[in-house]
Amino acid sequence: MKVTMAHGSGGESTSGLIKNVFAKYFNNDILNRLEDSAVVPGNSRLAMTTDSFVVTPIEFPGGNIGRLSVCGTVNDLLMSGSKPMYITCGFILEEGLDLDDLERQVKALSECAKEAGVTIVTGDTKVIENRGGEPGLIINTSGVGFIPDGSEAIGPSNLKDGDVIILSGNLGDHHAAILSKRMGIENNIQSDAAPLTEAVGNLMAQKIRVHAMRDVTRGGLGTVLNEFAESSDCEIDLYEEKLPVSSEVRDFCGLLGLDPIYMGNEGKFVLSVHADDAKKALSIIRGSKYCENAVVIGEVKKNNRAVDMHRVILNTAIGGKRVVGLMYGEGLPRIC
Amino acid sequence: MKVTMAHGSGGESTSGLIKNVFAKYFNNDILNRLEDSAVVPGNSRLAMTTDSFVVTPIEFPGGNIGRLSVCGTVNDLLMSGSKPMYITCGFILEEGLDLDDLERQVKALSECAKEAGVTIVTGDTKVIENRGGEPGLIINTSGVGFIPDGSEAIGPSNLKDGDVIILSGNLGDHHAAILSKRMGIENNIQSDAAPLTEAVGNLMAQKIRVHAMRDVTRGGLGTVLNEFAESSDCEIDLYEEKLPVSSEVRDFCGLLGLDPIYMGNEGKFVLSVHADDAKKALSIIRGSKYCENAVVIGEVKKNNRAVDMHRVILNTAIGGKRVVGLMYGEGLPRIC
Structure with a gap:
C-alpha cells in the first residue's frame, strides 16, 4: 500500500x-x-x-x-x-x-x-x-x-577557568555512515544514533558539577566548542592526539579529505566539568551505555587576550597549534 | 538573497x-x-x-x-x-x-x-x-x-444528553480562500485563520460548563461532530438552516459542488455545552474577537438505538433528515 x-x-x-x-x-x-x-x-x-x-x-x-x-x-x-x-x-x-x-x-x-x-x-x-x-x-x-529543583544552571556561558572538557566517544560516525551509504562505499561504519539518557542521568544523579553540555551534531565538535568559548569568553585547549576517532572513520576521512572535528554525530556529547569532578565524571560516562570510549580532550583557560579572542586551539600531535574556527559552508546536507 | x-x-x-x-x-x-x-x-x-x-x-x-x-x-x-x-x-x-x-x-x-x-x-x-x-x-x-487546577475535563467523550452545540462562526472560509487562490478565481473570500484565545479564555473565566470543544479544521464540521458522537456514543441533531455560511462562500460552493460541512476553517470552533449555560455561552462567544457570527446549530440526544448507531443527523431546510457521515477521500490537499 x-x-x-x-x-x-x-x-x-x-x-x-x-x-x-x-x-x-x-x-x-x-x-x-x-x-x-x-x-x-x-x-x-x-x-x-x-x-x-x-x-x-x-x-x-x-x-x-x-x-x-x-x-x-x-x-x-x-x-x-x-x-x-x-x-x-x-x-x-x-x-x-x-x-x-x-x-x-x-x-x-x-x-x-x-x-x-x-x-x-x-x-x-x-x-x-x-x-x-x-x-x-x-x-x-x-x-x-x-528540571529537578535545585539543580545548577547548565549552559554554554558557564564554562569556568580550569574546567576539563570530556567527549563521550568517537567522532564522525554518523556523518561517515550517511556519506558512505550515499556514495555507495562499502565499509563497516555505523551511525552512532543513540539516546544519551543513561550517561546524563548518571552524571546528574551523582551531582557532578557540569558547567556546559552539548550533543555533537550538525557542525561537529568544532562548532560546539566555538560556541562554548564565545559564550563564556574563554579559550579551550584541545589535545589532537586525544580526539577519539575509529580507525575506519579515520581512513574514510583521509580518503575524502574530511575533518572529524566538523563531522556530525548523533549519539555523542561534549561537556565542561569542574576540574575536581573530572575523574569521577569520566568514570561515570565510560560506565554508561554508548559511552565506553569517553575521554578527556582538553581544558578551559581564562581569556587573557583582548576582547573577541575567545578561541578553540588544537594542540597538534606534532607539537603545533591550530585555531579551530567555525564551520563554513554546507557541511553534509540532510545529515539529520 | x-x-x-x-x-x-x-x-x-x-x-x-x-x-x-x-x-x-x-x-x-x-x-x-x-x-x-x-x-x-x-x-x-x-x-x-x-x-x-x-x-x-x-x-x-x-x-x-x-x-x-x-x-x-x-x-x-x-x-x-x-x-x-x-x-x-x-x-x-x-x-x-x-x-x-x-x-x-x-x-x-x-x-x-x-x-x-x-x-x-x-x-x-x-x-x-x-x-x-x-x-x-x-x-x-x-x-x-x-490547565488551571480544578477545571472540568473537556473532551469528545464528555457530551451529555441535552447539551447544546454552538458553532463560533461561518463555515468554509479558509478552504474557499485557498481554493479560490489556487484556481485563480477572483472574489472577496478571506481565510478566517485566527487565534481563538479571547473567546475560549472568556468561556473558561466565566466557568461555562463546556463538555467538548474542537476547532473546525481539516475534515470540517462533519468530521468533528462524528468524532464527538462516536466518542460519547450519542446522536447529534443539526439544523441545516442555522449553519452559518457567508453568501459569497455559499455561491462558491454551489458553483463547485462543495459541501461547507466538510470544508476546513482555521479560526472557528464548535462546542457542546450544558443546556443551562448555552445562552450565556453564546453571548460570551459572540462578544469575543473573531466570533461575532456564533450560533446554536444543534443539540445532543441520548443514543436510543443499537450499539454503533451514534450518528450526526442534519435536519434539512425542507424538512428532511440526512445522515452526515465521515469525510471520505482527499478533501483539499495541503490546506493547512
Missing part, C-alpha cells in the same frame, strides 16, 4: 492511518485519547525542544530516521540538564511512500522512545506531493523535560 | 540566518539564549500539541503560513481547556526560497504569537532540495499550555 494525498486530509483515510500504523506502536494512555492536545502532569521547571529530521537516505547503517528523530530531541533535552518526559511527533510524508517503509520508521521511533524513557503524547500527519526521486518522509519531534 | 543548502548545515550560515531573520522577530529572554532546549516555568498540568503546516500557496487572502502555524497550534491547546503558553517552531525550507518570502512568514508568525499571547521558546531550521515548482516552506509548531 502506498501513501496517498488522502492520508493527509484529516478524514477517514487519515484516521485509518493513525489507527493502523501509529497507534499500533505508540500505545499509551495519553496518546490513545487521540486528542489534538495531550494533557500531561507538570512540574516546576520545564525544558522544551523541537527538531525536524530530513535525513536522506531514511535508512542507513546503524540507524534510520525514526530512531534518529527520538535521539535528537531526547539528547537536546538531556543537554539542558532536564529529564526528558514527553515528545510529540509530526510526520510529513511524500505521496507514494510505501506504508511498509513508514511502518518501519514508526516502529523504530517507538522502540527508541521506550529505550530513552520518553512518552509520545501527541502527533500530526501531513502529506505532500512527491516531485521526483524516492518518496521520503520528514519527522518533527518536539519534547518536554523536567 | 536565496536560501542555500548551507543555511541548513548548522554552521556559520545557519547561525547568520537565525540572527538575521528569526531573532529579529522572535525576541524574548528564553529564546535569545539560543539553546537547543528552552527552559520554561512549569505548572501542575500541561497540554502539549504539535502540527506541521504544508499549506500551498504560502500566502493567500486573509492569511499566510506563518499566521496559520500559530493559529493551528494555539487553537489546539485552547480546545483542551488549557491556556496556551509556549510554542516551538521547526522550519523546513526548500532550497531557493527567497529570504524576503521567509522573513514575511517569520514576521507574521511572530505577530500572531503576540496576538495569541504565547511565547516562542525554541526553534530549528532544516533545508531540503527544491525538486520543481516554486520553492516553498513547511513549518512545524508544537506547544505547551497549562
Whole structure:
C-alpha cells in the first residue's frame, strides 16, 4: 500500500492511518485519547525542544530516521540538564511512500522512545506531493523535560577557568555512515544514533558539577566548542592526539579529505566539568551505555587576550597549534 | 538573497540566518539564549500539541503560513481547556526560497504569537532540495499550555444528553480562500485563520460548563461532530438552516459542488455545552474577537438505538433528515 494525498486530509483515510500504523506502536494512555492536545502532569521547571529530521537516505547503517528523530530531541533535552518526559511527533510524508517503509520508521521511533524513557503524547500527519526521486518522509519531534529543583544552571556561558572538557566517544560516525551509504562505499561504519539518557542521568544523579553540555551534531565538535568559548569568553585547549576517532572513520576521512572535528554525530556529547569532578565524571560516562570510549580532550583557560579572542586551539600531535574556527559552508546536507 | 543548502548545515550560515531573520522577530529572554532546549516555568498540568503546516500557496487572502502555524497550534491547546503558553517552531525550507518570502512568514508568525499571547521558546531550521515548482516552506509548531487546577475535563467523550452545540462562526472560509487562490478565481473570500484565545479564555473565566470543544479544521464540521458522537456514543441533531455560511462562500460552493460541512476553517470552533449555560455561552462567544457570527446549530440526544448507531443527523431546510457521515477521500490537499 502506498501513501496517498488522502492520508493527509484529516478524514477517514487519515484516521485509518493513525489507527493502523501509529497507534499500533505508540500505545499509551495519553496518546490513545487521540486528542489534538495531550494533557500531561507538570512540574516546576520545564525544558522544551523541537527538531525536524530530513535525513536522506531514511535508512542507513546503524540507524534510520525514526530512531534518529527520538535521539535528537531526547539528547537536546538531556543537554539542558532536564529529564526528558514527553515528545510529540509530526510526520510529513511524500505521496507514494510505501506504508511498509513508514511502518518501519514508526516502529523504530517507538522502540527508541521506550529505550530513552520518553512518552509520545501527541502527533500530526501531513502529506505532500512527491516531485521526483524516492518518496521520503520528514519527522518533527518536539519534547518536554523536567528540571529537578535545585539543580545548577547548565549552559554554554558557564564554562569556568580550569574546567576539563570530556567527549563521550568517537567522532564522525554518523556523518561517515550517511556519506558512505550515499556514495555507495562499502565499509563497516555505523551511525552512532543513540539516546544519551543513561550517561546524563548518571552524571546528574551523582551531582557532578557540569558547567556546559552539548550533543555533537550538525557542525561537529568544532562548532560546539566555538560556541562554548564565545559564550563564556574563554579559550579551550584541545589535545589532537586525544580526539577519539575509529580507525575506519579515520581512513574514510583521509580518503575524502574530511575533518572529524566538523563531522556530525548523533549519539555523542561534549561537556565542561569542574576540574575536581573530572575523574569521577569520566568514570561515570565510560560506565554508561554508548559511552565506553569517553575521554578527556582538553581544558578551559581564562581569556587573557583582548576582547573577541575567545578561541578553540588544537594542540597538534606534532607539537603545533591550530585555531579551530567555525564551520563554513554546507557541511553534509540532510545529515539529520 | 536565496536560501542555500548551507543555511541548513548548522554552521556559520545557519547561525547568520537565525540572527538575521528569526531573532529579529522572535525576541524574548528564553529564546535569545539560543539553546537547543528552552527552559520554561512549569505548572501542575500541561497540554502539549504539535502540527506541521504544508499549506500551498504560502500566502493567500486573509492569511499566510506563518499566521496559520500559530493559529493551528494555539487553537489546539485552547480546545483542551488549557491556556496556551509556549510554542516551538521547526522550519523546513526548500532550497531557493527567497529570504524576503521567509522573513514575511517569520514576521507574521511572530505577530500572531503576540496576538495569541504565547511565547516562542525554541526553534530549528532544516533545508531540503527544491525538486520543481516554486520553492516553498513547511513549518512545524508544537506547544505547551497549562490547565488551571480544578477545571472540568473537556473532551469528545464528555457530551451529555441535552447539551447544546454552538458553532463560533461561518463555515468554509479558509478552504474557499485557498481554493479560490489556487484556481485563480477572483472574489472577496478571506481565510478566517485566527487565534481563538479571547473567546475560549472568556468561556473558561466565566466557568461555562463546556463538555467538548474542537476547532473546525481539516475534515470540517462533519468530521468533528462524528468524532464527538462516536466518542460519547450519542446522536447529534443539526439544523441545516442555522449553519452559518457567508453568501459569497455559499455561491462558491454551489458553483463547485462543495459541501461547507466538510470544508476546513482555521479560526472557528464548535462546542457542546450544558443546556443551562448555552445562552450565556453564546453571548460570551459572540462578544469575543473573531466570533461575532456564533450560533446554536444543534443539540445532543441520548443514543436510543443499537450499539454503533451514534450518528450526526442534519435536519434539512425542507424538512428532511440526512445522515452526515465521515469525510471520505482527499478533501483539499495541503490546506493547512
